[in-house]
Amino acid sequence: MTTIQRAKGMQDVLPDDRRYWDLIINQATELARLYGFQRIDLPILEYTELYERGVGNASDFFVQKEMYTLEESEDVTLTMRPEFTAGFMRAYIQNGMSSWPQPVKLYTIGPAFRRERQQAGRYRQHSQFNCEILGETDPAADVEVMMLAMNLYRALGYKGLTFQLNSTGCPTCKPAYVEKLTAYLEKHLDKLADIDKERIQRNPLRVLDSKEPGMDALLADAPHIVDHLCDDCETHFADLRGLLDGxxxxxxxxxRLVRGIDYYTKTVFEVWAEGIGAQAAVCGGGRYDGLAEDIGGPATPGVGFGSGIERIVLGMQEAGIEPPAPEQPTVLVAHFGGATKEAAVLLTFQLRAAGIGTRLAFARDRRSMKSQMREANKHAIQTVLILGDSELEQQSVVVRPLDGGEQQLIKLNDVVAFLK
RNA sequence: GCGGGUGUAGCGUAGUGGUUAACGCGUCUGGUUGUGGCCCAGAAGACCGUGGGUUCAAAUCCCACCACUCGCCCCA
Incomplete structure (x- = not known):
């Protein structure tokens, strides 16, 4: 019989890796609090339509190939969230958050699921930290989420951080720009790789982030969207830059920074850091003023970002950032079984009740003191309490410090006070 | 979906045709009666990814498959 393996694309977060997660989540939570964001938790399963709508021309690909979808009943399917933004907007609309004081600033941390081939920092189940500001068009809101992201990576010790910034326009100016871009690319078809010729048909903007050789020169002379924004988008972008400069x-x-999905408008940004395989981006975000209507709600602006925890961990490890080990008990209770075991168990729980982290040595019948001392050493125990027959007779326990100090006999009733 | 790399104990590796597959780390036990680290000794732990083929003989050569991994596609 073959032993069962972890499912493809899934990760075990072992205790030694978990310290990175704790550090990241604590830091993210603290920054969110500082910036005035409130925690929200959204369901992992949503109606598939939530993710089908709005993604426009990319819909077929995502729906058929990338989503984990379950059949709920004959004509209802549920999908494990592949992203968070749509869920935020759905919750905003459904819970009537438009009647809360505006804007509504929310964050969440949790898993998302995409059925794709594994790469460095890309897994089928990954966890994200997401921050969103809903109900606000002010570019200062864009700056808030951008700076929260940047300051998170700074606080975690990242070096070589840069903001990559672009505007993706809006329904007023984007279509005309896409036409100009397409026209330019079609003039230079002979210089394009097959993959990019396909992209012109499918999603012309994607040619901009093509990895084919020789594209730098060709795209440098292509029309750039920031030169073709409508007045509204132009003003927003200029104001945003002014605030960042300030x-x-x-x-x-x-x-060349683009978003393939139609509901994105105006601001697009990423934070890049060194390392992490083919992916330099440690977070991606932007404004999505078109999303609310796509899912059937009233027009509601939004801006936010999402950041994959696994990818942050990877970057920290590559940068040699070492989070502290989690706190473990510093006291171990050793004994010799029989009546001493009963007393040891009692003592252990008394210590814990007093708030002293305590590890109990296990010994089904007999176990050598050497073995128990070795256990203490391996777990970085500072004090071993030895409870044998002679100590029990005297209602006492040997307190043995492991840092080289002298051991002494202490009355059981006085141990808690002695250790504190 | 496409392409590259890798599969030998928990982990990291050696072994590239020939007895019971080796080493380091880790785990466990012991080094007299009840005391850690260092040291020493011992033990457990591997159908050499799976299946087929070549051969007197395969971890080793060949084929297929699978898994893992990196990249492409895509990236909400």
Whole structure:
């Protein structure tokens, strides 16, 4: 019989890796609090339609190949969330958050699921930290989520961080731009790889982030969207840049930064860090003023970002960032079985009740003191309490420090006070 | 869906045709009666990814499959 393996694309987060998660989540939670975001938890399963709508031309690919979908009944399917933004917007609309004080600033941390081939930092189940500001068009809102993201990576010790910034326009100006871009690319078909010729048909914007050689020169002369924005988008982008400049926060305008989905409008940004395989982006975000209507709600602006925890962990490990080990008990209770075991168990729980982290040595019948001392050493125990027959007779316990100090006999009744 | 790399104990590796598959780390036990780290000794732990083929003989050569991994596609 073959032993059962972890399912493809899934990860075990072992205790030694978990310390990275704790650090990231604590830091993210603290920043969210500082910036005035409130925690929300959304269901992992949503009606498939939530994710089908709005993704436009990419819909077929996502729905058929990338989503985990379960049949709920004959004509209802549920999908494990492949992203968070749509769920945020659905919750905002459904819970009447438009009647809350505006805007509504929310964050969440949890798993998302995409059925794709594994790569470095890309798994079928991954966890995300997401921050969103709903109900606000002010570019200052864009700056808030951008800076929250940037400051998270700074606080975690990342080096070589950059903002990649672009605007993706809006329904007023984007279609005309896409036409101009397409026209330019079609003039240079002979210089394009097959894959990029296909992309012109499927999603012309995607040619901009093509990895084919020689594209730098060709795209440098292509029309750039920031030169073709409508007045509204142009003003928004200029104001955003002004605010970042005012904060002395540098950024690179990256005309090749695109979003393939129709509901994205105006601001698009990523934070890049060194390392992490083919993916430089440690987070991605932007504005999605078109999403609410796509899912059947009233027009509601939104801006936010999502960041994959696994990818952050990977980056920290590559950068040699070492989170502290989680706190473990510093006291171990050793004994010799029989009546001493009963007393040891009692003592252990008394210590714990007093708030002293305590590890109990297990010994089904007999176990050598050496073995128990070795156990203490392996778990970085500072004090071993030895409870044998002679100690029990005296209602006492030997307190043995492991840092080289002298051991002494202490009355059982006085142990808690002695250790504190 | 396409392509590259890798599969030998829990982990990291050696072994590239010939007895019971080796080493390091880790785990467990012991080194007199009840005391850790260092050291020493011992033990457990591997159908050498799976299936087929070649051969007197396969971890080793050949084929297929699978898994893992990196990249492409895609990336909400």
């Amino acid at each position: 904060l002395d926060q540098s950024y690179s305008i990256n005309f």
